[in-house]
Amino acid sequence: MGQMVILKRVATVALLGMALTGCSTVKGWFAGKDAEAKKAQEPAELVKFDATVKVDRIWSVNLGKGEGRIGARQGPAVADGRVYAAAITGGVHAIDLATGRKIWTWDAPKEKKKPKLRLSGGPGVGDGLVVIGTLDGQVFALDAQSGTEKWHARVPGEVISAPAVGQGMVYVRSNDGRITALDQENGTQRWFNPRELPALTVRGNAPVVAGPGVLFIGNDDGSLAALAMADGRTLWDQTVGNPEGRTELERMSDVDGAPVLEGNTLFVSSFKNQTMAIEGPTGRPLWARDHGGAGGVALTSSYAVVTDSQGGVFGLDKPSGAAAWSQTGLARRQLSGPAIQGDYVVVGDYKGYVHWLQQSDGAMAARAKAGGDPIKAQPVVADGIVLIQNVDGKLTAFRLAQ
Numbered sequence: 001m002g003q004m005v006i007l008k009r010v011a012t013v014a015l016l017g018m019a020l021t022g023c024s025t026v027k028g029w030f031a032g033k034d035a036e037a038k039k040a041q042e043p044a045e046l047v048k049f050d051a052t053v054k055v056d057r058i059w060s061v062n063l064g065k066g067e068g069r070i071g072a073r074q075g076p077a078v079a080d081g082r083v084y085a086a087a088i089t090g091g092v093h094a095i096d097l098a099t100g101r102k103i104w105t106w107d108a109p110k111e112k113k114k115p116k117l118r119l120s121g122g123p124g125v126g127d128g129l130v131v132i133g134t135l136d137g138q139v140f141a142l143d144a145q146s147g148t149e150k151w152h153a154r155v156p157g158e159v160i161s162a163p164a165v166g167q168g169m170v171y172v173r174s175n176d177g178r179i180t181a182l183d184q185e186n187g188t189q190r191w192f193n194p195r196e197l198p199a200l201t202v203r204g205n206a207p208v209v210a211g212p213g214v215l216f217i218g219n220d221d222g223s224l225a226a227l228a229m230a231d232g233r234t235l236w237d238q239t240v241g242n243p244e245g246r247t248e249l250e251r252m253s254d255v256d257g258a259p260v261l262e263g264n265t266l267f268v269s270s271f272k273n274q275t276m277a278i279e280g281p282t283g284r285p286l287w288a289r290d291h292g293g294a295g296g297v298a299l300t301s302s303y304a305v306v307t308d309s310q311g312g313v314f315g316l317d318k319p320s321g322a323a324a325w326s327q328t329g330l331a332r333r334q335l336s337g338p339a340i341q342g343d344y345v346v347v348g349d350y351k352g353y354v355h356w357l358q359q360s361d362g363a364m365a366a367r368a369k370a371g372g373d374p375i376k377a378q379p380v381v382a383d384g385i386v387l388i389q390n391v392d393g394k395l396t397a398f399r400l401a402q
Helices: 002-041
Strands: 055-062 077-079 082-087 091-096 102-106 119-126 129-134 138-143 149-154 164-166 169-173 179-183 189-193 214-218 223-228 234-239 260-262 265-269 275-279 285-289 297-299 303-307 313-317 323-327 339-341 344-348 353-358 364-369 380-382 385-389 394-400
Touching: 055 364, 077 119, 077 380, 082 119, 082 385, 091 119, 091 129, 119 169, 129 169, 138 169, 260 297, 265 297, 275 303, 297 339, 313 344, 339 380
Parallel strands: 119 164
Antiparallel strands: 055 394, 077 082, 082 091, 091 102, 119 129, 129 138, 138 149, 164 169, 169 179, 179 189, 214 223, 223 234, 260 265, 265 275, 275 285, 297 303, 303 313, 313 323, 339 344, 344 353, 353 364, 380 385, 385 394
16 A cells, blocks of 8 residues: 555656646747747848949938937928928028038027927928928928028927928928918918828828829828819818728728829828829729838839838839839838839838838848938938938938949
């Protein structure tokens, strides 16, 4: 009997040991899988490659304190050989495009016992005006030549996208969905067009884009609208990203990148990773594809180029929307929208790297650093120079080597 008890105890200890060993093994299995899953969600590591084009950094300037995490995606505007750029608390600057020399700086007025104005929307430029909006809904119009203030006005909400100028008016998008038209000469309101917002939206607004007598507005509900410049009437309204899903988060479909008009065709992309070509005069869809994101669209002679939320870059055939090429080597690196510089697609990432891809097939062509902070604004190209603004308020200019 005693021997049986001892044998049972030995067996129990042995089984317990096996169980503990088994638990350790199972834990090891899950730990390995957790590590693999975590690594799969990390930004792709940059790999070395043989550059096929040389890029030169020709100048860099600090604009002031950048937007950080505000989500405004501030970027520059260019007109008549000048770059107009702003930072949240750094004022508005006019900069020589070729040399980076500052021509003038306008500082936002400081009122007693009130915090300094934070410049968040724009700048937009046109008809001799530079227009900037603020986080408290103020709009300032400056003389493009001298930087002197011409007028200022108010709109109902934050301005975190660039205004447009045309037909004697300034058109401002506020984050309550409303478009307000202000008189170009004195800032008085001429008309407004309201828009109801969904319960949850992406932080950021598409800039107002002006066409021939028409404004194109990307909306937070996933639609693109055409408004008459003269009186703000809605001419058509087309859904780009369908707000489908069980939760408000899943239904987010904002059109936050600037639509691009080429001839009579509009190209636009949404947060739902959907890109659409639309007939400008009527709003009729020409094609739609499940590639794209909130960063905007860039056009080559053959392709509509988009980036998506997973860090993919896609070249879509302009007539059909079919994906001609894709580049996934920058996965999860939180890419900006694309721009076109010569024969190359340019995107920025969350670590301040700028990437040049061949526009013919998306292959990596060059890489450079523009500071160490995220690049959220879509790059701007003018006269062969690409301008990169990061969230720390640093503006850098690159040129392709001759």
